[in-house]
Amino acid sequence: MYGIAGNAIFGMNIFKGERPMKILIVDDDPLTLEAIRCCLVAGGNEVIAASSGFDAIGIAKNEHPDLIISDIMMPEMSGLSLLCLLKQVYFSRIPVIIISSLDKADVILSSLGLGADDFISKPIDFDRLSSRVKSYYLD
Numbered sequence: 001m002y003g004i005a006g007n008a009i010f011g012m013n014i015f016k017g018e019r020p021m022k023i024l025i026v027d028d029d030p031l032t033l034e035a036i037r038c039c040l041v042a043g044g045n046e047v048i049a050a051s052s053g054f055d056a057i058g059i060a061k062n063e064h065p066d067l068i069i070s071d072i073m074m075p076e077m078s079g080l081s082l083l084c085l086l087k088q089v090y091f092s093r094i095p096v097i098i099i100s101s102l103d104k105a106d107v108i109l110s111s112l113g114l115g116a117d118d119f120i121s122k123p124i125d126f127d128r129l130s131s132r133v134k135s136y137y138l139d
């Protein structure tokens with residue numbers, strides 16, 4: 001369902017009335033991907049989905065997202081490994097929000113220490129996610 005080609009939806013950003021923010025979401029759980037996608041599309045954003053860290057790197061190189069939202073616990077490449085690659089090698093200026101059910105202080109601090117711009121615990125509060133995404137909107 002989700003792969004390298006991703007799943008893009010286009011719309012007008014209802015918060016600013018300008019071009020949609022392009023957001024890459026990364027999670028190995030298709031239900032979580034779809035729930036986040038629906039939330040972000042409802043906010044008028046363009047959404048691209050990846051089901052693994054490896055897919056996300058390829059998509060990010062081709063699509064140049066404005067924001068990346070990634071889970072931590074994924075097979076093959078963890079969200080923290082993805083974060084390191086994105087921040088240190090590829091896209092140091094793209095904001096990254098980490099989402100995870102691992103919401104202990106050491107995990108949150110590790111995420112932020114590796115370059116995450118924000119951390120949202122699962123289960124996801126979609127009002128909070130929408131608010132955080134709006135705060136990264138690029139004028």
